[in-house]
Every structure is written in C-alpha cells, then in structure tokens.
Amino acid sequence: MLRLASGHGYMLPLREGRRQAASEAMAPRHTASEDAMERAPAAANPDELRPVFEAEHISKSFGGTQALSDVSLTLYPGEIHALLGENGAGKSTLIKIMTGLQQPDAGELRIAGEDVRINSSQDAQRLGVAAIYQEPMIFPDLSVAENIFIGHTDRGAIVDRRAMERDARATLDRLGVSLDVGEPARGLTLAEQQTVEIAKAISLDVRVLIMDEPTASLSAHEVRQLFRIVTNLRQQGVAVCFISHRMEEVFEIADRVTILRDGRWISTQPRAEVTVASAIHGMVGREVVELFKRNRHEPGPVRLSVKNLHREGVFDGITFDLRAGEVLGFAGLVGARRTDVGLALFGIAPADAGEVELEGRDVHIENPRQAMELGIAYSTEDRRQLGLIMPMTIAENISLPSLPRFLGPGGFIDFAEEVSTAERFRKRLAIRSNSVETPAGSLSGGNQQKVLISKWLETNPKVLIVDEPTRGIDVGAKVEVHQLIDDLAAEGMAVIIISSDLPEVLAMSDRILVMREGRQMAIFAHGEATQEKVLSAAMGQSGDLFPDGSAAAAVAAELDRLVQGKGLEAGQ
C-alpha cells in the first residue's frame, strides 16, 4: 500500500479513483509539455505519490490566544486542496507559517519529505512555496515581464530585456494566457495582476501555491479563467492550497478539503466525501454554550429604516428596519462589507443611493458630523488606528466627539465638567484605571473598548453602531460589554452590532442580517437563527457564477436549503 496519509491523527488516505486521477494528471508532463517543465517531477515514479508539503502538529499562540493548536496539513503534488474555516479559524495564521511570515511555537514543516525551517518569505520562495492574495502585489510602473522576474537574482547584472520578455511569454503560455509582457502592469485588471503573480510564482519553480481568497474581487468570467489556470497548474504537478469563502468554488475545484475551527484541525477529506451540510457543520460544530443571556423585550417603534442602500462596487440592496430597544446583528465573513454599511450610515463613506429614514424623516448622511447631529454613532472596529487617541487621556477621548458641549464662552474647555463626565462613565462602565487622566494607550484592550463606547454614549445617540465590540478583549470585559449593550437596548437605544464572532451575534441580536460580498443574504429572527443557517447564508453565492446543472449550482441550491433550515440533519 502506498504511504499516503501522514502518520498522525485521523486523515483519510486518497481514494483509489483520486490517486489515479492524480497520476494521470501528472503523466502529460513527461510527454506533451516536457519542454515547458524545467523541473523534474516531485516523484520520479508516478505510482509513488509523496507529499510535497507537510505541516505537522503546528501550534501557535499570540499572547494568551491560541491561534493554532496541533494543526496538520498535507499537500500532494497535483492536488487542489481547499482550506475551509470561519473567521478566526486559523487559516491566515497557517498560511503565514507556511510562507515564513510567522514561526510556529511547535510542530514541523516538511517539503518533499525533508524537514525545513521557513524563517522568511525568501526561504519560502527558495523552497518553492508562494502565496498570492486577494490584492496582488504588483509594481505598477514595471512591465509585466519585469514583474514576473522581479524575484530573480540569478539573471546577471545586466538585464537582457528581450530574453526576459521571451521567458515571460513562455511562462504565461504555460498558464494558457496571453498578456502583452512589455506593457506596464499599471493597466492590468485585478484578475490579470493575479495572473502575473501566479506567473511570478511559476517562474520561481513553485511547488506549493497558496491562494488566499483569490476570487473575492473577481467577476464570474474572471473566476472561470482563474480556475482554468489553477487546473492547468494541477496538471503540471503544483500543489495548490485554495482558500475561499465561496462554497460553490470549493466544491467546483477542490480535490480535498481541510476544515479548521477555532484553531484546530477538524477534518481532511476528499471532496466527494464532503457535503455542503457536513462542511458547514464542521466549521461551526462547536458546542453551543449560551454566551450571554439577553433580557429580551418587545422593541419599540421603528427608529431607523434603510431601503436599498447602495454604494458603487461596495454594497448593494441593504434593506432593514431597526426598532427602538432592538439589537440588530450584522453577520458575515471577512469581505462581507458589513463595516462599509456602518461607515455609510455614519457618513465616512456615504452611500450613493438608497433611502434612509430616521424616526420617519428622510435623511441624507454626507459626513460624520451630520450623522452625529442626527443621532447616529459608530464605534469603530479599529480601536488603535481609528478609535482612540492613545497618548491622550481617557477624559480627553471621551469628550472628543461632543467637545462643543464642553466649551464655555470664548471656546474655553470646561475641564471640571470634562473630568466629571469621564468619571461618570468610568464608574458606569467599570473602566479600570487610576484616574480619567490616564492615557488611553496604557489601558487594556477591554478598557479601551469601554472608553470607545463611552465617547459615543456621551453624544446621546439614537442609533448606536458597534463594530466588533469585543475583538481582542478578554472574557471578563467581553461579558461587561455584552451586559452594557443589553442595558442600552433595555433603555430603548437602537443598536447595530457588527461582529465576526458568530456565537456573539447569535446571543446578542434580536434579529440577524447576514451579508456576503456586499449583498444582504438573509435576515433571521433570534429564534430561527442557528450557526449553520447564518454560515450557510454567509457562504452562499451572491451572483450566478456557475451555469445551471453544474456541481456548483447544486451546491448553491443546497446552501439555499440550509438557509431555509432544511437539510441540516444531513450534516450530522
């Protein structure tokens, strides 16, 4: 029997059919495209399929947070391996470790059976591991050919432009695309830039190509083109590690699927053995502990009514009502554009079209000042860069948005009033610091979050939008923030909570609006929302990417059923 699975844990070996497919896929390299392949195949004997990349028992923690614990991943030459997981499942950390951007605390990395240490992205490049991201890293002023060969240091001191362009063309030919290699990269579309990145990797003899959400900003046509390229690479024996939040894509292209959850390895299976329901279940299958018990009550009249809110190229068709005393959760995966809706309602990046009614009155929100005057407050997800002035004191931070209220004649600040206001919030929100004249930067994340919320409460908002209010704060502070949101709702505040923490949104919200790539996918009431349903909606395709009758179309249909609450039992 072939040695297919690595020696630890539970990992399904490749099945007969899959192995054959892989062998066949490798076969043409020795015949038709012999000249295109400069590198000898990873396994000289096509029957002996050895992993090209192994990560074993990888653990990594940041401060007190365990980002990865005992995660393993094995990639074979000529396979497309999808990595699935929710926000914070550990996918990004794993990629960073694979490409040398971060070092594991424990565990081993092997390339073609040999133990390696990947200390930098240069190391990774040398070892044939490359990653491309949603936003390609392209030098706009250099030509396509120069971009492809930017990483090469072995081409001599003098650039032979003609030879370089010839080689660039040959590399692109291998991918089955044609671009004008002499043109500056500036004019390329995003998809073409990605192609250049892939060509760059190929030119460096890549053996493992990691693609982190490469399709998120591509049109349907471009996605299909990218898939052709990726399939081409598979044919040439490259191992492709593919990360996508689009379930259809995963089912369309992957050979095997690895699921991560909360930094742990859950399963690795051939695609044929994975169903949509089982994948969703794997991603959210944690025990449901009631995170926080809300005091539910009947919400009041509609306070904010949003219809078909649209911002070109960002989000579209956002429609909801928010009532006094109600908490509306915004759920979705990274790139769902939930924050952008918040920014539009706060006037930072205003909407292009759509209607917003505040307490029955039509409003057009153009800038933050105006939003504040209307009674909309937005507490940012990015405390450090956008939320607080770290070197300034708690009191100075809390008074900031409502500073005009603290000014007496001549524009002089009423310092006593400023301090006593801050003191009031310090007591009410239990901000732990010696005084309100402590710099915000010296507080813990949780206390900074409380200062951030305080500064918005001081503006007396009618609608409070809190974006990732508990990200990066400890459990105790988390409960306090949840309690505060519950109290505010009880007092009649209309609250929007944007959170990537699925259990949090489920526990805190009266209703949950699920977004996916700028589109509103569903609104669930608290009673009907489950992790599976929300995630299914968040991973569903928002456009018609694949033709009817394809495997992907079936996946989309299955996701639809899951959103309706049917077919969940299939995942057990």
Added chain:
Amino acid sequence: MGRLLKRLRSWEGLLLVILLVVLAYNILRVPNFLTITNQINLFQLGIEKAIVVLVMAFIIINGEIDLSVASMMGLAAAIVAVLYQNGTPMPLAILAALAVGAAFGLMNGYFVAKLGITSLAVTLAGYIGFRGLARMLVEDNSVGDFPEWFNRLGQQGLIGPVTLSILIYIVLAIVAALVLNRTGFGRTTYVVGNSAKVARFSGVSVERNKMILFTLSGFIAALAGVLYAARLGAVRSSTAEGFELDIITVVLLGGVSIFGGVGTMLGVLLSTYLVLNLRNGLVIAGVTGNTQTGIIGLLLILSVLLPNMAAAARSRLKRRSESAAATRAPTGAGSGAGTATG
C-alpha cells in the same frame, strides 16, 4: 512637588536648564545684561521670527508644516512698500498686505485640507511663488522712504522702551498659550496632529481646523513681514529670506514633534528665548555667524534625536514586556510610539 519634578524631567525642564546656563554665561560676561533695555534689544533682533514661531507651533502640532512663511513675510513687506510708493495711503497698504497674507494662507489650507496635498509640497510652492511675486514687485530695488510714524513704530518704544512688535508678540504669546491649552480649537489641533483618522471618525472637522491654521499662518506671517519692513525702514526682494528654517528650528527645539500631536507652548517660548540668548552669548564670545548657525543646528538635531531615541527605547522595553500580545491585534501595535516629548 512630584509634579514639579516631573516637569523638570520633561523636555521643557531640559530647555530650562540649558537656558539658565546660557543666561548665567551672558550675565557674567556682559555688564547690564539683565537690564530691560538690553533684554528688549535682544528680543527686537528676532521679534518677527518669534511672532511667526507662535503660529508655526500650531501648524506643526497639527501635523503639518508651512515652508512659505518667510516668503510671505517678504511678499507682505514688498506689497506695503510698493503700494505706498505708488501713492496708496500707508494704513490701506498694510491692510492690503494682511489681506493678501490671509488669502494665500487660506489657499494653502484649501490645497492641504480639501485636496489632500501634503503641506510640504503645497507650502514649498508657496515658498517659491510668494518670493517670486515679491521679486516681481520690488525687482532689484530697495524700496524705502516710509512715513516717519511707520519707521518709528518699527524701531522705537511704544510704551516706555517696549516696541509695538514686542507688545504684539507678548499679546499673541499669551493668546497662543491660552488657545492651545484651554480651548476647543487647541484641543482639536492636538487631536488632528495625533491622528487625523481618529478625529474624522469622531466627527471632528479636520478640514476646518487645518484651513483656519493655514489662514492664520499666512496672516501672521504677513503681519510679521509688515513689522519687519517698519523695523528695517526699507524692503528688498530678499527681505526675510531663509527665516522659515530658523522659525521651524525654534519650534522643534521647543519640543514640538515633527510628526505632530506633541508639544507645549511653554517649550516653544523657552526655546525662543534660549535661541535669542544663545545667539547673543555666542556673539559675545566672538563666535562667527556661521558657527552660530552650526551650533543651533547641532542643538536641533539633538532635540529631534533625543526624544525619539528615548521613545524608541521605551517602546522597545514595553514591547519586550508585552511580548507577542500586540502582534495579535490585527491593526498591529505601535501607536503611542514616537509621540513622547522626552
């Protein structure tokens, strides 16, 4: 007491110590150094720069720079001179110069705040453009023959030996200190200098703050230019050339961070007085003008280096103690660094 000690350990404290040393030297070497007349003469020599320093402190704390102030001084002086020469009554000529200063300042502010062009580029253009206008107006001439009262205002005491310029400086210094420390505008200036993004996300009008500051900068520079013309009694196309660097030097030496957000009016006033005394002392010691400039340059380098090195060392220590906790946060660490006064 503890607070006083902390004050002394701050940048302002260090400046005070250096100032006392320089003062002691001057007092020992120069008879009657501490007399009012001598002190007034001391101030009078750099009073126009000292006035512009006040507004430059705001600009730099706000996170911007204005390289066009000296050219603006020259242009304002040229406007006054040429208008008067061509028959415009002096008060009207002065008003015109001040109005031009405010208008060009507003223009700088518009480019920086509304169009988002970096102030370094915008005011560099002003530096060249305003000087060019002054040259067009004055050409290679020296324009003088101002009315007698105008020259007297520039050169002689108004209240006792205190000149108009010094009087204006005293009033402006007090106003500047009050505005920066105690008003909403001053607070906003610090906030924007620390983080224009946080300011924007807090509903603060960053644009308005910057527009006002640049307009003020143009206006005050024009005022200083007019006073300079009155003191010299004649205007050339090169009047006030190179002053912007002296002005920025004093502000930075005063502990204002070139990155914005940090600095006090006390520090700026101390450094103004220090530089005046230092130049005076160096003259007494027989040090040539070029060497004087070198020494002040050295002080400036130290003033920029020391606080940054201290902050870097501090944040390195902090990072070590916090270990990897900071890297966990998606936005990364590192705010708060580079903002210490020393």
